[in-house]
Amino acid sequence: NAGVTQTPKFQVLKTGQSMTLQCAQDMNHEYMSWYRQDPGMGLRLIHYSVGAGITDQGEVPNGYNVSRSTTEDFPLRLLSAAPSQTSVYFCASSNHFGTGFYGYTFGSGTRLTVV
Amino acid sequence: QQQVKQSPQSLIVQKGGISIINCAYENTAFDYFPWYQQFPGKGPALLIAIRPDVSEKKEGRFTISFNKSAKQFSLHIMDSQPGDSATYFCAAESNTGKLIFGQGTTLQVKP
Numbered sequence: 564n565a566g567v568t569q570t571p572k573f574q575v576l577k578t579g580q581s582m583t584l585q586c587a588q589d590m591n592h593e594y595m596s597w598y599r600q601d602p603g604m605g606l607r608l609i610h611y612s613v614g615a616g617i618t619d620q621g622e623v624p625n626g627y628n629v630s631r632s633t634t635e636d637f638p639l640r641l642l643s644a645a646p647s648q649t650s651v652y653f654c655a656s657s658n659h660f661g662t663g664f665y666g667y668t669f670g671s672g673t674r675l676t677v678v
Numbered sequence: 679q680q681q682v683k684q685s686p687q688s689l690i691v692q693k694g695g696i697s698i699i700n701c702a703y704e705n706t707a708f709d710y711f712p713w714y715q716q717f718p719g720k721g722p723a724l725l726i727a728i729r730p731d732v733s734e735k736k737e738g739r740f741t742i743s744f745n746k747s748a749k750q751f752s753l754h755i756m757d758s759q760p761g762d763s764a765t766y767f768c769a770a771e772s773n774t775g776k777l778i779f780g781q782g783t784t785l786q787v788k789p
Binding site: 567608613619 | 684687709710712714719720721722723724727729767771773774775776777778779780781784
């Protein structure tokens with residue numbers, strides 16, 4: 564049981580490049596989310612999904628795309644990287660708390676630098 | 679617009695003291711109010727959570743106090759230990775899985 568797996572752990576991009584941050588979970592969780600963490604800003608929600616084929620925007624969605632074709636995977640795409648997207652990105656997953664609250668399980672993060 | 683506001687940004691407490699972190703929320707459509715703990719280089723992990731129809735929840739040395747009418751809640755860490763040194767995030771979650779965080783509080787417990 565690996566939990567939430569994020570790849571890569573570190574990435575350096577040049578301005579204008581595109582890339583996909585991968586996220587996979589093996590807990591059969593319905594909900595998955597992407598956050599970015601910046602000093603003094605906390606964790607800000609980028610996009611989230613309540614199930615395969617369903618996604619919605621969070622607090623800071625601009626410049627990012629997501630799709631969820633399977634329950635397990637929730638990739639985050641940066642279309643044209645900008646220095647403002649330099650951050651630590653976290654993926655997380657959870658089940659609905661209808662039968663109890665267990666919170667979100669987070670991955671270990673991807674540290675992205677855009678130069 | 680920040681839906682969950684947290685203070686203080688940083689906190690220094692002596693070993694054995696009480697650490698108190700405060701949060702306020704704006705949207706009433708939240709169903710759970712969790713606290714997460716994060717150590718350097720790691721992802722956040724759930725510490726404790728409360729429903730809005732409960733005024734207090736205690737788990738060991740950690741207590742959440744919840745004031746629904748004021749839209750405020752707080753985390754109290756009793757008998758704070760150096761191992762509690764971490765960043766703490768309050769959050770609010772809706773029943774659609776949307777989880778919004780506060781800005782975080784860096785806690786340092788001095789031996």
